[in-house]
Amino acid sequence: MKIDNNSPYLAFSRETWSELRDAVQLPLSEAELKRLQGINDKVSLAEVRDIYLPLSRLLNLYIKAKQRRNRVLDQFLGKDPHHVPYVISIAGSVAVGKSTTARILQALLERWPQHPRVALVTTDGFLYPNQVLEQRGLMRKKGFPQSYDIRRLVQFVSDIKSGKPRVTAPVYSHLVYNIVPDQEAVVEQPDIVIIEGLNVLQSGMDYPHEPHRVFVSDFVDFSIFVDADERLLKTWYVERFLKLRSGAFTDPESYFHHYAQLSEEEAVTVASRIWQEINYKNLKQNILPTKDRAELILTKGKQHEVEQVWLKK
Ligand SMILES: Nc1ncnc2c1ncn2[C@@H]1O[C@H](COP(=O)(O)OP(=O)(O)O)[C@@H](O)[C@H]1O
Ligand SMILES: CC(C)(COP(=O)(O)O)[C@@H](O)C(=O)NCCC(=O)O
Numbered sequence: 001m002k003i004d005n006n007s008p009y010l011a012f013s014r015e016t017w018s019e020l021r022d023a024v025q026l027p028l029s030e031a032e033l034k035r036l037q038g039i040n041d042k043v044s045l046a047e048v049r050d051i052y053l054p055l056s057r058l059l060n061l062y063i064k065a066k067q068r069r070n071r072v073l074d075q076f077l078g079k080d081p082h083h084v085p086y087v088i089s090i091a092g093s094v095a096v097g098k099s100t101t102a103r104i105l106q107a108l109l110e111r112w113p114q115h116p117r118v119a120l121v122t123t124d125g126f127l128y129p130n131q132v133l134e135q136r137g138l139m140r141k142k143g144f145p146q147s148y149d150i151r152r153l154v155q156f157v158s159d160i161k162s163g164k165p166r167v168t169a170p171v172y173s174h175l176v177y178n179i180v181p182d183q184e185a186v187v188e189q190p191d192i193v194i195i196e197g198l199n200v201l202q203s204g205m206d207y208p209h210e211p212h213r214v215f216v217s218d219f220v221d222f223s224i225f226v227d228a229d230e231r232l233l234k235t236w237y238v239e240r241f242l243k244l245r246s247g248a249f250t251d252p253e254s255y256f257h258h259y260a261q262l263s264e265e266e267a268v269t270v271a272s273r274i275w276q277e278i279n280y281k282n283l284k285q286n287i288l289p290t291k292d293r294a295e296l297i298l299t300k301g302k303q304h305e306v307e308q309v310w311l312k313k
Helices: 014-019 030-039 045-077 098-109 130-135 150-161 230-246 257-261 264-293
Strands: 009-013 086-092 118-122 167-173 178-187 192-196 222-228 296-300 306-312
Touching (some): 009 014, 014 045, 014 306, 030 098, 045 086, 045 098, 086 098, 086 150, 086 264, 098 118, 098 192, 098 222, 150 167, 222 230, 222 264, 230 257, 230 264
Parallel strands (some): 086 192, 086 222
Antiparallel strands (some): 009 306
């Protein structure tokens, strides 16, 4: 561990961070290992053991401390104990692995008796429907601050945090590339809510077109930023696009169905263009500037291996 007095972060190499798993009392069973591989067969078990197990241990300690603090507050106020979910946010570029990280953490955190119910939410449900984006000329700005109904997103997280018994969110489909009408995601007072999306660390400054004074981060207990070199991000984006081309894009329902016919070379050109014109621009303008707001930063290298961990002091 490196201590730089001028940095707000403690810096860990992969090795020093992985040693912090030693005290994890719950080793992974065969069945759990299988389930983790089911999330994404590319995720190596060494990665889960060395990076995500220590992280889940840290989170378990923080959550227990927060639960104790909430009990004290209820006692002080003379109230019956009430349920408040612990909210974890995961930010980072498109294709850095936010949703995979979220699912690994969900699987690991569910194993603890203090918080067995872990819900996952993605912020894409709060994108405006394509019809609205088209009217506003924002179809090539999906993921940029102005493409989200940010007030609705903030209200959603606020409702979760205030202990509402049932909170709902719209659902976005990557297949149809749009909000799905008549579908909703439901959050019913789980112990933990993991909310992932490229905008979860953004503040009012990032939304000058729609000023608001309360941010998602006001309701988040622990924030994570997943980071990687931009060349790796582009490679991962293109690789995922190629995989979708031979999978989801072959579905006639898919918005990108016509891309299924492309040769591999053409598909790489299309993916590189979408990356460069939309996701890379968004990364530079709106996502990277929020990195230092995170409580924890995971810096990935090749093959998605986490090389460094930064934890706020
Ligand atoms: N830890 C990991 N190990 C191996 N591959 C990963 C890992 N995390 C993500 N990936 C791969 O990287 C790509 C992007 O991951 P994804 O979780 O969909 O990113 P995001 O939600 O940030 O857009 C996917 O193809 C996924 O399979
Ligand atoms: C849906 C997204 C904006 C990500 O949304 P998030 O869940 O991070 O809020 C992104 O995956 C996306 O589709 N971007 C538009 C350009 C593209 O097709 O990659």
